[in-house]
Amino acid sequence: MNQLEYLKHQWNQLLADYHLEKALTDVYFEELVAAYTETHRYYHTLSHLEALFQSLTEIDCDDQSILWSVWYHDIIYKPGRSDNELKSAELARLRMQALELDSRMVNDVYDFIIATKHHQTQDPKCQLFLDADMAILGAELTAYKTYVEQVAMEFKRIPGFLYKRGRKKFLKTVLSSEKVFKSPVFYSRYEQQARANMQWELDGL
Numbered sequence: 001m002n003q004l005e006y007l008k009h010q011w012n013q014l015l016a017d018y019h020l021e022k023a024l025t026d027v028y029f030e031e032l033v034a035a036y037t038e039t040h041r042y043y044h045t046l047s048h049l050e051a052l053f054q055s056l057t058e059i060d061c062d063d064q065s066i067l068w069s070v071w072y073h074d075i076i077y078k079p080g081r082s083d084n085e086l087k088s089a090e091l092a093r094l095r096m097q098a099l100e101l102d103s104r105m106v107n108d109v110y111d112f113i114i115a116t117k118h119h120q121t122q123d124p125k126c127q128l129f130l131d132a133d134m135a136i137l138g139a140e141l142t143a144y145k146t147y148v149e150q151v152a153m154e155f156k157r158i159p160g161f162l163y164k165r166g167r168k169k170f171l172k173t174v175l176s177s178e179k180v181f182k183s184p185v186f187y188s189r190y191e192q193q194a195r196a197n198m199q200w201e202l203d204g205l
Contacts, residue, residue, distance in 0.1 A: 010053050014067050035075045043150035044074045055135045059185050065105050066129045069112040079154045089113035131186035138190025144197040164205050171202045
């Protein structure tokens with residue numbers, strides 16, 4: 001199963017419990033694929049979605065709010081913009097409302113996506129989602145190096161000294177936190193490696 005087939009399978013699984021118009025859900029899937037394959041993306045791509053679904057599958061997480069959040073959390077992504085999360089959350093809400101999904105779940109997904117801006121939440125379900133989104137920080141060093149290179153490519157139009165300044169601030173902020181991963185399952189899996197990876201990157205900036 002290739003990447004696109006895997007993601008279509010994930011999409012179909014998510015929709016399996018709903019009685020939805022297939023033509024419309026196919027349009028929405030194609031919209032998602034088009035967004036995550038924009039030419040300015042190097043990290044926030046279909047591979048990022050695939051990694052999130054795989055990490056959630058590994059911990060047997062099938063919460064609908066989390067899975068919808070994965071699909072839409074980066075649908076709007078313009079490097080350097082401060083409103084990506086808001087615009088992604090708003091589009092998620094529009095699409096889910098058009099599908100007449102449960103309003104409480106729609107509100108949860110909106111809030112979860114908004115939370116990706118600062119990665120702070122008191123909601124245990126949202127924390128699982130945020131930790132899955134950050135799991136790359138705790139990947140093997142080779143994969144982490146690739147992630148660092150891909151993120152830098154997304155910001156290639158920003159002067160290097162400004163990018164490095166922002167990246168240092170991000171790394172120092174995360175490293176100074178008591179825990180990188182707040183949920184027990186992600187903490188036990190990724191915390192130690194994440195701190196080693198980020199310190200390696202920071203030392204090289």
